[in-house]
Amino acid sequence: MVAELISVGTELLLGDIVNTNAAFLARQCAALGLSVYHQSVVGDNEERLAEVLSEAMERSDVVILSGGLGPTEDDLTRETCARVMDMPLEEDEHTRRRIREYFSGTSQKEIPESNWRQAMVPRGASVLDNDNGTAPGLILEKNHKMLVLLPGPPAELIPMFQKKAVPYLRRLQPEVILSQTVKLCGIGESKAESRIQDLIDAQTNPTIATYAGTGEVHLRLTAKARGAEQAEKMFKPLIKEIRKRFGTAVYSLKEEETMEMVVVRLLKKYELTVTTAESCTGGMLAARIVNVPGSSEVFSQGLVTYSNKSKRRLLDVNKATLKKYTAVSKETAREMAMGGVLASDADICVAVTGIAGPDGGTEEKPVGLVYIACCIRESVVVEKHQFRGNRSRIRELAVINGLDLLRRCILDHYAGGGHHS
Amino acid sequence: MVAELISVGTELLLGDIVNTNAAFLARQCAALGLSVYHQSVVGDNEERLAEVLSEAMERSDVVILSGGLGPTEDDLTRETCARVMDMPLEEDEHTRRRIREYFSGTSQKEIPESNWRQAMVPRGASVLDNDNGTAPGLILEKNHKMLVLLPGPPAELIPMFQKKAVPYLRRLQPEVILSQTVKLCGIGESKAESRIQDLIDAQTNPTIATYAGTGEVHLRLTAKARGAEQAEKMFKPLIKEIRKRFGTAVYSLKEEETMEMVVVRLLKKYELTVTTAESCTGGMLAARIVNVPGSSEVFSQGLVTYSNKSKRRLLDVNKATLKKYTAVSKETAREMAMGGVLASDADICVAVTGIAGPDGGTEEKPVGLVYIACCIRESVVVEKHQFRGNRSRIRELAVINGLDLLRRCILDHYAGGGHHS
Numbered sequence: 001m002v003a004e005l006i007s008v009g010t011e012l013l014l015g016d017i018v019n020t021n022a023a024f025l026a027r028q029c030a031a032l033g034l035s036v037y038h039q040s041v042v043g044d045n046e047e048r049l050a051e052v053l054s055e056a057m058e059r060s061d062v063v064i065l066s067g068g069l070g071p072t073e074d075d076l077t078r079e080t081c082a083r084v085m086d087m088p089l090e091e092d093e094h095t096r097r098r099i100r101e102y103f104s105g106t107s108q109k110e111i112p113e114s115n116w117r118q119a120m121v122p123r124g125a126s127v128l129d130n131d132n133g134t135a136p137g138l139i140l141e142k143n144h145k146m147l148v149l150l151p152g153p154p155a156e157l158i159p160m161f162q163k164k165a166v167p168y169l170r171r172l173q174p175e176v177i178l179s180q181t182v183k184l185c186g187i188g189e190s191k192a193e194s195r196i197q198d199l200i201d202a203q204t205n206p207t208i209a210t211y212a213g214t215g216e217v218h219l220r221l222t223a224k225a226r227g228a229e230q231a232e233k234m235f236k237p238l239i240k241e242i243r244k245r246f247g248t249a250v251y252s253l254k255e256e257e258t259m260e261m262v263v264v265r266l267l268k269k270y271e272l273t274v275t276t277a278e279s280c281t282g283g284m285l286a287a288r289i290v291n292v293p294g295s296s297e298v299f300s301q302g303l304v305t306y307s308n309k310s311k312r313r314l315l316d317v318n319k320a321t322l323k324k325y326t327a328v329s330k331e332t333a334r335e336m337a338m339g340g341v342l343a344s345d346a347d348i349c350v351a352v353t354g355i356a357g358p359d360g361g362t363e364e365k366p367v368g369l370v371y372i373a374c375c376i377r378e379s380v381v382v383e384k385h386q387f388r389g390n391r392s393r394i395r396e397l398a399v400i401n402g403l404d405l406l407r408r409c410i411l412d413h414y415a416g417g418g419h420h421s
Numbered sequence: 422m423v424a425e426l427i428s429v430g431t432e433l434l435l436g437d438i439v440n441t442n443a444a445f446l447a448r449q450c451a452a453l454g455l456s457v458y459h460q461s462v463v464g465d466n467e468e469r470l471a472e473v474l475s476e477a478m479e480r481s482d483v484v485i486l487s488g489g490l491g492p493t494e495d496d497l498t499r500e501t502c503a504r505v506m507d508m509p510l511e512e513d514e515h516t517r518r519r520i521r522e523y524f525s526g527t528s529q530k531e532i533p534e535s536n537w538r539q540a541m542v543p544r545g546a547s548v549l550d551n552d553n554g555t556a557p558g559l560i561l562e563k564n565h566k567m568l569v570l571l572p573g574p575p576a577e578l579i580p581m582f583q584k585k586a587v588p589y590l591r592r593l594q595p596e597v598i599l600s601q602t603v604k605l606c607g608i609g610e611s612k613a614e615s616r617i618q619d620l621i622d623a624q625t626n627p628t629i630a631t632y633a634g635t636g637e638v639h640l641r642l643t644a645k646a647r648g649a650e651q652a653e654k655m656f657k658p659l660i661k662e663i664r665k666r667f668g669t670a671v672y673s674l675k676e677e678e679t680m681e682m683v684v685v686r687l688l689k690k691y692e693l694t695v696t697t698a699e700s701c702t703g704g705m706l707a708a709r710i711v712n713v714p715g716s717s718e719v720f721s722q723g724l725v726t727y728s729n730k731s732k733r734r735l736l737d738v739n740k741a742t743l744k745k746y747t748a749v750s751k752e753t754a755r756e757m758a759m760g761g762v763l764a765s766d767a768d769i770c771v772a773v774t775g776i777a778g779p780d781g782g783t784e785e786k787p788v789g790l791v792y793i794a795c796c797i798r799e800s801v802v803v804e805k806h807q808f809r810g811n812r813s814r815i816r817e818l819a820v821i822n823g824l825d826l827l828r829r830c831i832l833d834h835y836a837g838g839g840h841h842s
Contacts, residue, residue, distance in 0.1 A: 010630065011630075012443075012444075012460070013447055013458065013459075014448065014451045015444040015445065015446070015447030015448030015451060016444075016448070016632070016641070017444065018439060018440070018441050018443075019440050019443060020439050022433075022436070022439075022440060022462070023436040023437075023438065023439040025436070026433070026434055026435055026436030027435065027436030027437070028436070029436075030435050030436060036434045036435075037434065038461065038469070038473070039433070039434065039461065039462035040460065040461050040462075041443070041459070041461075042459060043458060045458070048458055048459070052459070070610070071610075071611050072611070072614055072631070074630070102809060105787065105789065105807055105809055106807050106808075112611035112615060114611055114614075114615070115611060131810075131811070132810045132811060132814060133809075133810075155635070155810065155811075159811065276704075276725070278704070280711075282704075282707050282708045282711025282712070282720075282723070283699070283703075283704025283707030283723055283725065284704065284705075284708040285704070286703050286704030286725045287702065287703045287704035287816075289703070290701075290703025290704065290727060291703070291812070291813060291816070293780065294780070295703075296727055296728065299727055300727055300728035300730060301724070301725055301726055301727060301728065301731035301734075302703070302725035302727070303722070303723075303724060303725070304704065304707045304722055304723035304724070304725070305722055306711060306717055306721055306723070307721035307722065309721060309766075310721050310722035310765070314722060344731070357714075358714055359714065359715070391712070391714060392712060395708075395711075395712070
């Protein structure tokens with residue numbers, strides 16, 4: 001089965017936004033076993049869209065369109081697809097109700113007239129409900145061709161595709177390509193790759209590929225199989241071997257499980273609570289933990305101590321320590337972590353202090369120098385990092401490594417130093 | 422003049438990489454006054470590339486191709502373009518010399534045989550030297566059509582385009598297209614659009630378009646003009662009219678200026694400091710402020726008080742308030758903001774408390790209910806919001822609206838309630 005992507009939006013043609021939707025959808029198609037040979041971008045222009053769409057339908061079985069489903073007049077995807085497929089638009093009562101419900105949940109009292117356009121649905125189409133906006137997605141099927149229409153904003157497109165569109169697409173392709181992710185932290189991509197080069201070279205089904213994330217490396221095992229069960233059997237010995245080589249650097253085997261989810265899961269498992277003391281990351285570490293639903297069980301408070309004064313006031317860091325070693329030092333990180341535990345009733349505190357730049361670096365303490373400390377059961381571990389990149393990347397690297405140190409400390413203290421996440 | 426982009430590469434079709442080149446080239450074309458109506462992605466496949474290229478040449482004057490100029494066998498762009506343009510390949514002595522020089526500067530002693538393919542140039546083509554790799558760019562001109570071939574890696578493509586390709590393209594188009602952004606917060610896209618529908622309808626040069634961001638709306642004014650000065654003159658009366666209609670909802674006129682940058686700029690201007698007291702946003706608000714370089718002047722500490730206990734301990738929120746009104750209430754938000762000021766030496770405190778979901782909502786207090794308070798000069802403003810979306814979207818909307826409330830409070834108190842950001 002051949003799929004093709006059409007992204008609709010003048011903002012893409014002008015280069016105002018980067019087409020991350022196309023990359024997401026392409027990856028998803030690959031995982032579903034759909035071959036993609038063409039992607040196009042076209043503006044909010046009915047004639048040109050119709051032309052590109054007709055061409056795409058000639059050479060592909062499935063055409064996935066994103067964008068142009070909004071309420072405004074320049075949003076033409078719905079109308080154009082209905083016309084090309086010859087499926088006239090009709091008002092959909094279900095979608096009208098959902099739009100009414102959507103607005104009743106917001107502070108906006110009057111529903112703009114234009115929003116009702118989004119309740120017009122091509123006759124015979126399937127509606128994909130939008131849980132994060134007013135524009136519903138649509139599936140149009142006719143003469144063995146399928147059009148999938150998705151809203152443009154990634155926050156709406158991604159969950160809608162995964163939850164609502166995938167079941168339709170899976171029907172089309174019985175032999176599936178399944179993937180299994182192995183997530184690593186605390187090791188670079190080249191190093192990770194060289195450590196399993198023999199496996200990468202030897203394997204054809206499943207294959208192994210490496211992907212670099214921020215401070216993380218993901219290994220993707222991909223198998224062509226008749227079903228999930230068969231694929232799982234193929235992955236199992238490979239995962240065992242990978243675990244043997246990387247030990248606790250393997251933090252998850254689940255695509256959707258982030259580092260903070262693992263941390264919250266472990267804290268719950270061992271009935272522990274954590275607090276944070278952040279300088280250069282300015283609240284990002286706490287925010288990542290709080291992003292996990294249900295984190296209130298394990299996280300009660302966090303402190304952002306950006307100035308020396310606040311480090312002293314809130315964390316009781318010694319004036320002499322700050323003077324002698326400065327705020328970005330092993331000693332300050334240690335005292336921040338200990339102070340964080342004392343300032344709360346948490347079992348563990350992670351502390352971060354560093355120089356995120358662009359200013360503030362010296363020859364001795366350059367931009368990117370970050371100390372991360374973890375205080376657990378009265379013992380404190382401090383790790384020193386030298387990160388590369390701009391301000392925002394350095395802070396992100398500090399956060400992921402802070403979470404990883406927390407994870408490893410919990411495992412060391414509570415899982416008998418075992419290698420199980 | 423109409424330009425069109427073709428990105429060549431199987432890694433794009435698989436979604437392994439995001440097509441940032443297309444966004445870069447599109448922006449550059451817009452700035453050069455070239456209209457772009459189509460972008461395509463095609464794999465390293467000679468037949469499909471030739472087909473897409475022929476189509477592009479029919480409808481556009483300039484086709485800019487990126488990728489597929491590498492030394493390996495699956496790099497076919499050079500050969501395919503030469504064939505379609507009927508300009509046979511010949512060895513180029515200048516490029517051979519440059520490849521030899523490139524390798525002499527590296528630790529690699531022997532030049533791989535395959536690299537010599539990169540010295541083959543279509544007869545009559547102009548060579549764009551590559552200062553960051555071995556693949557030269559090419560310009561093929563014939564029958565009033567121009568093909569621009571660029572290497573795929575952004576580190577090679579970007580400098581080559583800017584330094585070597587722009588002079589060729591500028592010859593084609595003396596008029597430029599310039600844009601001006603007007604950023605709004607606290608108003609939905611439909612509502613913003615309906616308020617300026619008359620302007621949108623009336624304007625052809627400059628044009629006005631609306632773009633929705635998370636909690637923000639951006640208006641883009643686009644003018645075709647002989648230069649920056651003329652464009653500016655065309656934007657001026659329009660901006661004045663937009664400001665008149667939206668008042669303080671206009672928070673910036675600079676494309677690259679984020680809400681947190683505006684906030685930090687205003688705090689510096691009035692020599693104020695701010696602190697944060699966050700519940701559901703869990704540190705995100707502080708992190709956004711700290712993301713602005715130089716924010717240490719205006720931000721010293723922030724508190725993440727996720728539990729009731731920590732709200733009492735760190736912010737001195739009344740036990741009775743929490744009991745009577747619960748943690749997500751106007752009253753608690755107010756006390757958090759006042760407590761935040763008292764717990765620090767800051768002039769202002771922004772406090773956020775809400776239900777980010779997916780659990781914790783009730784009929785009376787549903788998921789998405791967020792109270793944001795700002796305490797400034799002993800007066801406290803509290804705003805109630807009902808946001809829609811998943812946990813992460815609700816938190817992001819709370820953050821941008823928190824920053825916006827902070828901005829408006831500063832303006833109200835220090836800019837004489839004036840409408841200047």
